[in-house]
Amino acid sequence: MTTTDRTTPPLKADERTTLEGWLDFQRATLLVKCEGLTNEQLRSTSAPPSPLTLLGLVQHMAEVERNWFRRVLTGEQAPPIHDPQADPHDRDGGFDLSADITFEDAQATWENEVTRARANCAGLDPERTSPFMGGEVTLRWIHLHMIGEYARHNGHADLIRERIDGATGV
Template identity: 40%
Template structure:
């Protein structure tokens, strides 16, 4: 089973700040999925850009982890399991034997939906509720745009090396 491309809509351009931030982030989230669509398990687990040890599947797993961390844990303090155990590295790139490209993408899409739910339930200026957190929802959205956009560039480079496609 492989991952299929999903519909990717450009963010609306003549809307309010909330719709702009959410639209840009959703466009990038769809781009992440489309960058790994059609890759084989072997390609998804490969490290195509030496000396980096990043893999396409590891990047998607990392993005799922940071979605959960920023929105569900630090901002909303939802009762969810942290994406990495206490004392483990703070990145989420590590894979388990159970991880498949399909399962990791499904997990990523589920975390994105959970993040959207957190965002819908709050105002942009609302502060994070996590202990010691000093940011608001606006900052979390802007940060995730930056984080997801940066990793879309990594995925674009990996896809170009793996299958000869780039862009979009």
């Protein structure tokens, strides 16, 4: 596993750069929480009775990236990643682990979704809208939602990591 480059978002920038900077910071934070652990540790459920794992969080965030930046933003008919039979509108997928998934596989899938998300957002105005739940949602709202989604799950990841090996913060 490599060391993740986590850049502090710019302190003074335009809206688009600020939103993208904070989202990338939160994305990198999730990977930092996973660094240095074995696949077994990344699969461990360290806060019983919750079945939540660091590996499951990475898989889940790949599903969330796909949902917001492909299905919602561009209207793409992208099937679920980790459970192809699941309802494509189920935004809570990815938490369940298959016996043969490795962190490297999950990370590669997640990185692919992040790359697609960045490409789909390239050059778009934050005011750009997409149909959502009978109305419209702006790219700004999607970015803010994703920052919040990562921040919430990074809090979970911090607690899980602390239970695994005592590492906190970052």
